[in-house]
Amino acid sequence: MIVDLKRFFLHDTPWETMELDLDFSEVEELGRPIFLPGARAQVELKGLAGSVSVKAHVAYTLEKPCDRCGALTRKTYTGTFTHILVREFSGGEPDGGEYVLVPDCKVDLAGLLREDVLLDLPWKFLCREDCKGLCPRCGKNLNEGPCTCSPEVDPRMEALRELL
Ligand SMILES: [Zn+2]
């Protein structure tokens, strides 16, 4: 969705709010989509002398297997992203990714926020913080209780025990 920001660039304006739907339907892992439909962004825009500030609160829900035990897990995340849109960089490109160049005062806001979310996806996706994962020997989900595998015995410890 392309938003024309001319009026924000031309005049100082107070914060204005708009809502956007974000489409992540084509984002897949192992052949299945990981975002539930319904990701939304609440975007605040403010015109300043020669630039436009963007502050966005984004909420989205992921549904995919737990990294440790594989159980299908659904989690909702929120994130806040800020950008400063400028029509040109005066005196070279500033540091940091928060500046976005919009020479014609038009910006694909949904596209910009989609990128923010994709760069901010959680590294670790667990069904719960203390997920015990699967037994490496029998594959049982240890969140459901212990398995019947005997605990790993170090042969050196075994030799030591025979000496005692
Ligand atoms: Zn898990």
Ligand SMILES: [Zn+2]
């Ligand atoms: Zn086991």
